[in-house]
Amino acid sequence: MGSSGSGKSTFLRLILREERASHGQVHVLGKDLARLSNWKVPQMRRQLGNVFQDFRLLPNKTVAQNVAFAQEVIGKSKGDIRKSVPQVLDLVGLGGKEDRMPGELSGGEQQRVAIARAFVNRPKLLIADEPTGNLDPQTSVGIMKLLDRINRTGTTVVMATHDQQIVDQMRKRVIELEKGRLVRDQSRGVYGYQH
Template identity: 60%
Template sequence: MIRFENVVMSYGRRNRPALDDVDLHVADGEFVFLVGMSGSGKSTIMRLLLREDRASAGKIFVGSREVTKIRRRDVPRLRRDIGMVFQDFRLLADRTVSGNVAYVLDVLGAPRADVRRRVPEALERVGLAGMERRLPHELSGGEQQRVAIARAIVKRPRLLLADEPTGNLDPVTSIDITKVLRRIHAEGTTVLMATHDDQIVDDVRARVVELHEGRVVRDEAGGGYGRPRAVWHEPRTGSTAADRPDPAPTPTATTHEEGAR
């Protein structure tokens, strides 16, 4: 579904690239967490997949399309197969819940019969049935994010990108939103979620790809948020520093076959 081959992304005169020789494969139907500190390259990966930016070097594929070669006029066609969920919801304040979800289909020129059928289906999938006529300001943060997810999936994309979707939510609501994303994944959608939320990553134990200064430094199936560490026990009486375990080696990126499943 997603393939990065030796991708470099540089912005202006920065001292280091935002992405530096990144290789990343995500298979159709996977759920993958992108983790790392702010500025590590997570959002850059999202922008490149949406062709908001063009890579400085390397190749990027989404399905059979080579994103790095797509002409600007063909970008909307690429985005029809990609749903996007943002941290700040980005709802239209003057439209109802139904209106926000229908907006995507209106832009795509979907027939009105399809809109009337698919909008309620999407709201049902995210647990918002019966709230069609409410406005965004009448909703909680978690409900607004559910609307944003419904808007992203109403066009039935093969790939769902979620860039810090729980960043503005409390811990309990964050867990609920992640459960919604997991249900969507279970129905066959590939999900790539960038997050700083260590609790969610540790609880879900999906594949984890960690970025540091634009490089993939870990690709681990069933991983947690932090890197594995050596277990330290208090030394026995009379022990010396030589008795202490060596620190765990820094994990490095693995191949997709090693890290994905």
């Protein structure tokens, strides 16, 4: 959590090893990323799911094809894909919309597709960069409930946000950054400092 420019997105890029830390250490899934060889980075990333603020859906593919793509690129069998895609679409509340194109969906539905794609391989860690940033407040609450449901399956969810209402409602662990520095780490925090 933090305001614009506080370092939230940089923190997520460090977790993904898209950037290297200039000092300190970054450990993800028990691995020191500074010691992780470049050829092992893709293998590590396969254990992560990534949700973007702008969805990044493939516009010429259906909902099901967008989700299946995440499994195709890592070599999952067609049988596994046929089984897991409908399951994850049901989980995110899009059962019955498999054949829709992204352009036919609302912003909240598009974000649900993006979350389904990030979660279909059952990652140990799901990273979400401002997942509600382009959504209205009511839709944002639905997305947060979905991320909470995913967290309850055993996947750790790390989310960057500046949305006070979301942080207050979720009452989850809050790490706050300011100018790239950790200024707060509370197990069940709310927005702003507690006195």
